[in-house]
Amino acid sequence: MMRWLTISSVVFGALALVTCKPKDITSPLPGTVLGAARDSFFTPDTIYVTVGKRVRWTNEGRVYHTVESDSSLWGSNLLAPNNWFEVRFDSAGTFPYHCSIHAGMVGTVIATP
Numbered sequence: 001m002m003r004w005l006t007i008s009s010v011v012f013g014a015l016a017l018v019t020c021k022p023k024d025i026t027s028p029l030p031g032t033v034l035g036a037a038r039d040s041f042f043t044p045d046t047i048y049v050t051v052g053k054r055v056r057w058t059n060e061g062r063v064y065h066t067v068e069s070d071s072s073l074w075g076s077n078l079l080a081p082n083n084w085f086e087v088r089f090d091s092a093g094t095f096p097y098h099c100s101i102h103a104g105m106v107g108t109v110i111a112t113p
Contacts, residue, residue, distance in 0.1 A: 028056050032086070035107070037065040037079065037099060042107035049089050049111050056086040065105070070096040 028034065032054040036043050039061040049055050057067045059079040067085050068075035073095070076085035089095070089111040099105035 026084075028086070029054060032056050034058070036060040037067065037105075039063060040102060041105055042067075042097075042099075045107045047107065047109045049109060051089060051092050051111050051113050054086050054088045055109055056084050058082070058084040064101060066100045068098055068100050070098060075100075 031050070033047055033049045033056070035047050035055055035057045037057055037059045042057070047055055057076075057079075059065050059081050062081055064078045064080055066076050066078060067087075074087045078101075079085055087109075089109065092111050092113050095109040095111065097107050097109065
């Protein structure tokens, strides 16, 4: 009887490991607007988002970038290629931003109600 309980515990534990997957924290939430930093520009250069939604910038270039609000409301650390940075816009407005490493690499987020 004890052996049967041990075997069934191992089988159920293995099934739980196979069927229970951790939440993928890299997948954007529904409604997230996607943008990218490339080697010398942001794309799109103007992003439209609804208040309460997020914008995610992924570094699709070959060099490091940052994504920083011109008014210092938010800013990323250095983003290595393929890394991303995300901001939720909780108020309406126009939010210019830039890469602090590359002069002239600029964009704008327009958040509307």
